[in-house]
Amino acid sequence: xxxxxxxxxxxxxxxxxxxxxxxxxxxxxxxxxxxxxxxxxxxxxxxxxxxxxxxxxxxxxxxxxxxxxxxxxxxxxxxxxxxxxxxxxxxxxxxxxxxxxxxxxxxxxxxxxxxxxxxxxxxxxxxxxxxxxxxxxxxxxxxxxxxxxxxxxxxxxxxxxxxxxxxxxxxxxxxxxxxxxxxxxxxxxxxxxxxxxxxxxxxxxxxxxxxxxxxxxxxxxxxxxxxxxxxxxxxxxxxxxxxxxxxxxxxxxxxxxxxxxxxxxx
Amino acid sequence: xxxxxxxxxxxxxxxxxxxxxxxxxxxxxxxxxxxxxxxxxxxxxxxxxxxxxxxxxxxxxxxxxxxxxxxxxxxxxxxxxxxxxxxxxxxxxxxxxxxxxxxxxxxxxxxxxxxxxxxxxxxxxxxxxxxxxxxxxxxxxxxxxxxxxxxxxxxxxxxxxxxxxxxxxxxxxxxxxxxxxxxxxxxxxxxxxxxxxxxxxxxxxxxxxxxxxxxxxxxxxxxxxxxxxxxxxxxxxxxxxxxxxxxxxxxxxxxxxxxxxxxxxxxxxxxxxxxxxxxxxxxxxxxxxxxxxxxxxxxxxxxxxx
Numbered sequence: 223x224x225x226x227x228x229x230x231x232x233x234x235x236x237x238x239x240x241x242x243x244x245x246x247x248x249x250x251x252x253x254x255x256x257x258x259x260x261x262x263x264x265x266x267x268x269x270x271x272x273x274x275x276x277x278x279x280x281x282x283x284x285x286x287x288x289x290x291x292x293x294x295x296x297x298x299x300x301x302x303x304x305x306x307x308x309x310x311x312x313x314x315x316x317x318x319x320x321x322x323x324x325x326x327x328x329x330x331x332x333x334x335x336x337x338x339x340x341x342x343x344x345x346x347x348x349x350x351x352x353x354x355x356x357x358x359x360x361x362x363x364x365x366x367x368x369x370x371x372x373x374x375x376x377x378x379x380x381x382x383x384x385x386x387x388x389x390x391x392x393x394x395x396x397x398x399x400x401x402x403x404x405x406x407x408x409x410x411x412x413x414x415x416x417x418x419x420x421x422x423x424x425x426x427x428x429x430x431x432x433x434x435x436x437x438x439x440x441x442x443x444x445x446x447x448x449x450x451x452x453x454x455x456x457x458x459x460x461x462x463x464x465x466x467x468x469x470x471x472x473x474x475x476x477x478x479x480x481x482x483x484x485x486x487x488x
Numbered sequence: 489x490x491x492x493x494x495x496x497x498x499x500x501x502x503x504x505x506x507x508x509x510x511x512x513x514x515x516x517x518x519x520x521x522x523x524x525x526x527x528x529x530x531x532x533x534x535x536x537x538x539x540x541x542x543x544x545x546x547x548x549x550x551x552x553x554x555x556x557x558x559x560x561x562x563x564x565x566x567x568x569x570x571x572x573x574x575x576x577x578x579x580x581x582x583x584x585x586x587x588x589x590x591x592x593x594x595x596x597x598x599x600x601x602x603x604x605x606x607x608x609x610x611x612x613x614x615x616x617x618x619x620x621x622x623x624x625x626x627x628x629x630x631x632x633x634x635x636x637x638x639x640x641x642x643x644x645x646x647x648x649x650x651x652x653x654x655x656x657x658x659x660x661x662x663x664x665x666x667x668x669x670x671x672x673x674x675x676x677x678x679x680x681x682x683x684x685x686x687x688x689x690x691x692x693x694x695x696x697x698x699x700x701x702x703x704x705x706x707x708x709x710x711x712x713x714x715x716x717x718x719x720x721x722x723x724x725x726x727x728x729x730x731x732x733x734x735x736x737x738x739x740x741x742x743x744x745x746x747x748x749x750x751x752x753x754x755x756x757x758x759x760x761x762x763x764x765x766x767x768x769x770x771x772x773x774x775x776x777x778x779x780x781x782x783x784x785x786x787x788x789x790x791x792x793x794x
Contacts, residue, residue: 285593286515286669301516303730306668307783315515315672316601319594324613343617347590352623354580362592363541363562366614397617406616406629408639 238468240422241487242476243440244378245271246468247420251376252277252330259283259323259368260332261300263486264378268332270480271472283322285364287313296485319364323371326412331372333365333396337388338377340454341398341432342416344369345391352393362395369396373413382421384453400432423448425465426456433457438465489661489693492713496763499684499712500526504535508649511538511600511680512545515671517726520654520686521545522719522763528552529757538648540596540672544722544739547571550586551749552757557587559646561596568733569740573749590624595643597672599626602645603679615641651680654720655704656728658685659693662710665702668726677705686716688728700790718767718775730778 238246241264248268252258253276258269260282269282283289286301290310297305306312313322322328335344336359346365350356369375379386394401399415419426419434427437435457436448441464449456468476481487494502504510504527512520524545527535537555539546542563549555551573558574565571577586591599594612602610611630621627621641632638653673655666664685666673677683685705690713696703718725722732742752760766767774 286517286671288669298733299516299731301669301671303517303668303724303726303780306517306726312667312669314670314674315597316675319597323594347619350580352619355578356580358563358575358578360564361560361562361590362595362618362620364593366592366618366620367594367612370614370616394617394619402617404617406639408631408637409616409629409641410613410638411616412613 238473239487240380241267242468242473243465244380244420244422245476245487246472247425247465248376248378249275249472250466251418251420252280255280255329257281257283257328258330258332259285259328259372261285261334262297262302265332266296267476267480267486271475274475274479275472283318283328285318287315287318289313296481296483298485319367323364323367326371326373328368328372329374331368331375333368333375333377334379335377335386335396337386337391338379338419339388339391339398340434341400342375342377342419342428342434343391343394343398343401344377344396345393347393347395349392365396369398369415370402371412374417375413375415377416377419379419379421382423382448382451384451387451388453398432423451427459429457429459435459436462438463440465441467489707491660492662492707492710493660493690494684494712494714496522496526496686496714496716496719497530499714500530500532503682503684503712504532504650506532507534509536509538511648511651511676513539513651513653513672513676514720514723515541515669516731517669517671517724518654518666518673518720519543519545519723520652520719521721521723522716522766523652523654523684523686524549525757525763525766527554528753529762538596538646540593542574543571544736547573547739547743548753548757550574550577551743551746552753553584555586557589559589559591559596561591561593565736565739568737570743572740572743573746576746589626590620591627591643592620595620595627596646597675599643599646600672600675600679602643603647604675607645609642609644611640611642613640646679648676648680649682651676651683652686653677653683654686654716654725656688656725657691657695658687658710658713659696659707660690660713661693662705662707662713663693663696663703664705664710664713665696665699666704667702670704674704677709682711683709684712684714685710686714686719688717688719688725690715698790699788716763719763721770724778727780727782729775730780732778
């Protein structure tokens with residue numbers, strides 16, 4: 223009886239939410255990276271987890287200009303007062319966008335989107351036509367700059383479905399490397415473009431042409447399920463793995479040290 | 489030294505006119521809400537509002553009918569909801585549409601930089617393959633004059649009629665000091681024909697001169713300086729008060745319903761009469777929970793041999 227109860231407790235400790243899985247997966251993909259440009263939310267958790275485990279030297283750079291943040295609490299926005307408190311640097315906007323981003327200092331940029339296509343171009347502008355949109359989305363913000371200037375881009379999309387993974391974007395806000403080169407071959411590009419897409423169903427990786435292919439499925443998810451949720455004929459990497467679950471230590475760090483009040487661990 | 493102190497009412501009525509191109513800047517931090525409210529109160533119309541990140545204050549200005557065109561890069565209320573007045577104005581079937589002109593963050597910032605520097609345009613590395621140049625003819629691709637094999641996108645200089653920004657402190661002649669997240673305030677102040685700065689406090693010029701590197705806008709580039717404590721609420725002023733996140737979360741509900749929005753504008757902007765009335769309505773202890781724990785910087789030595 224006692225053993226069973228202990229087993230159940232052990233099981234509860236080791237079961238995890240989608241956010242915890244996405245944070246742990248993102249964290250592992252950050253191994254060996256140094257400077258990460260990211261907004262608030264899952265990427266914040268992934269970078270914090272990496273700092274406390276595999277990559278102590280990794281640093282998150284915020285669009286607000288904050289570098290080397292040591293916030294006394296989890297920030298609610300990319301320009302939260304707590305990010306300034308005790309930060310190593312707060313850069314002006316021309317320095318951040320001009321020298322840091324355009325200057326090529328960013329190893330990994332994290333982006334989200336309402337729609338993504340098979341080469342990783344992103345729509346954050348409108349659903350429907352731009353001149354008379356069905357839904358007006360926030361727009362580029364710095365996304366075009368992050369896409370064009372990071373050495374590689376990770377996209378986190380919590381909802382993997384045919385409305386988000388589309389054959390053709392309603393509007394291309396931030397073009398993939400392939401789209402940028404095709405449209406304007408004489409405009410200099412940098413890096414690899416979108417290399418990795420992390421979703422609630424699995425992980426997509428770019429092949430050598432930049433096409434996003436299924437690389438791993440999360441526990442309990444089938445390849446067919448991911449294909450059905452993708453709006454283009456999704457190709458598979460040679461060997462599909464099952465995404466490794468978060469380790470007990472990763473879960474402990476996320477729950478007890480990084481986000482104890484579960485601001486982002488929804 | 490010229491005294492450039494104005495009341496908020498006088499600064500707005502003397503420097504902002506119907507039909508102006510007005511830039512209200514502040515990147516989450518130090519958003520000039522009190523100035524936005526004064527523009528609404530004075531019923532100024534037909535403005536081209538320039539703002540990198542139109543948020544609640546832009547939603548209020550659009551909702552109050554002050555804006556005919558919006559120039560922007562990102563319009564949203566962080567992760568806590570939509571700006572429905574703006575969405576109602578730009579989505580399909582709008583009954584009172586406004587014109588929009590859309591950039592990315594660096595695209596619009598580079599327009600301020602070009603405007604401030606007196607050059608006709610500025611090259612940036614973005615936009616190849618994006619649909620944005622297709623809907624905004626200001627994003628142009630040109631060949632490098634130095635290498636015919638290299639192309640770049642350029643954005644034109646922007647010189648707004650008026651820039652309005654908020655900062656922590658200034659002296660009476662308008663030397664403005666700010667710290668924390670700085671946003672595009674310096675760039676827009678230099679780009680604009682006239683600049684209004686609201687500050688948490690007007691301080692003695694000795695305070696400013698004790699730390700001259702902290703001055704982001706020198707007095708000569710400022711036309712009016714307005715003492716306006718808590719004038720950035722519900723955004724924040726580093727070291728003075730923190731962001732009122734509850735207000736941000738509550739906004740979607742207000743802005744979603746046009747009647748609720750109209751009522752809010754009546755109650756919190758018109759009926760209160762002025763910024764002091766707004767603070768009074770918030771109540772005496774309102775800012776207690778938003779007051780930061782002090783963390784003072786270590787002074788630096790600016791001394792020299794006498």
